[in-house]
Amino acid sequence: MLFWLLSGLAILGACFVLADYLIDRALLADIYDDQMNQIASAIPAHVNSEDLRQSGPGLKYDGDDSILQIWDQQGKLNYNSHPEIVLPQFSTPGFSVVQWQDGEWKIFIRKTDRNVIQVAQSLSGRRNIAVDHALRSLIPLLIFLLIMGLLIHWSVGTGLQSLTRLSQELAKRTPDKLGRLAAPDQPTEIKPLTQALDTLLERLGVALEGQKKFIADASHELRTPLATLQIQTQLVEQSLGSGCEARALADLKAGVKRTSHLVEQLLMVSRLESGGNHDPHAPLQLHEIAREVTIDLIPYANTRKINLGVEQLDAGAIMGSAHHVHILLRNLIDNAVRYTPIGGQVDVAIRTGQHEIVLEIEDSGPGIPPEERERVFDRFYRCLVPQATGSGLGLAIVKQVADLHLAEVRLGQGLRLAGLRASVSFKRAA
Secondary structure: OHHHHHHHHHHHHHHHHHHHHHHHHHHHHHHHHHHHHHHHHHOOOOOOHHHHHOOOOOOOOOOOOOEEEEEEOOOOEEEEOOOOOOOOOOOOOEEEEEEEOOEEEEEEEEEOOOEEEEEEEEHHHHHHHHHHHHHHHHHHHHHHHHHHHHHHHHHHHHHHHHHHHHHHHHHOOEOOEOOOOOOOOOOHHHHHHHHHHHHHHHHHHHHHHHHHHHHHHHHHHHHHHHHHHHHHHHHHHHHOOOOOHHHHHHHHHHHHHHHHHHHHHHHHHHHHHHHHHHOOOEEEEHHHHHHHHHHHHHHHHHHOOOEEEEEEEOOOEEEEOHHHHHHHHHHHHHHHHHHOOOOOEEEEEEEEOOOEEEEEEEEOOOOOOHHHOOHHHOOOOOOOOOOOOOOOOHHHHHHHHHHHOOOEEEEEEOOOOOOEEEEEEEEEOO
16 A cells, blocks of 8 residues: 555656646746847847947856847847857847757847847757756655655554454454454444454354254254164164064164164255255256155155145246255155154145245144244254154255245145145246
């Protein structure tokens, strides 16, 4: 900042000196031309050689002096104000510029009945005076630049102290201490930066708090199935040779399956939190995805003797991630099958409106009480239903995927099957 500010001032100073020189040269040209005209006009028209011989001695020449010469009609030089410089006689009346002895001269000639009056001045002398005047103005300009440099150095250093304090405050922040950085005495210029950092720290704090809660809940949830697996493994060892090996192994397999399902759900939640917003969205045919997921889960539904089928599949496109929409559908249908008693029914429907496409999953299970329909979207929350064997993460994952797609999830009472009806409203793609 100091370099660029002082460089700009130096360039402006150079422009100022150049402009001063050009203006002075133009003003001096007018002044000296008027002076030459006055000198020539002041000589009487009837002056003779006798009067000129009685004039005083010649003058010593200086660079900007005007040289006066008077010639008679025969071309004889009767008077020369500076004897050491003898210019030839020129014939053009009025002002003219001539080249003499490697220099340019401004000439003014006045002709009378008796004489030719010639006034000459060196143009280099005029330029030297303009240069001297411009150089004299350079000294206060340099002093001004020095003072401005010191003031800029002080003001910039003082202004940047607030950034130094801000960086020091930011360096003190830890994952356990993410307080606000804003202070009432901060300069106006860095308040937007401080507010943006405070917003970022607030989001980071929320994310870290959610991560801590998730890890604590996951640890708590994993403790029970792992302890159960350990007990079931011991039971298998104790049942060897007693004829109960098959039953013990079946229980062990069921425990492993439940634990694997829980770990899979935890990993799914973690992936959605870490990279869900970066997954590219593209046009998707929701009815085709619903058909694929329903067909994939029919064998699982058959093991529980659940009649899983499709009620209505309207064609329509949405914008979204195919992977995430598959996860949403799988979790909704899996939850419906898991919570529906043996011999029940689960129907899948896609209904297309003018601006939205609604996915509906309806089952013949016990449903969810109205007072608990908001809480079931919390992680690891389970309704007190005897058939429930899930991890408490299915609907939390559904809500998370719906939020990523700007969709709305609603839970209500089924109209046809009298169980739970879960609906997800997507915006229709153009």
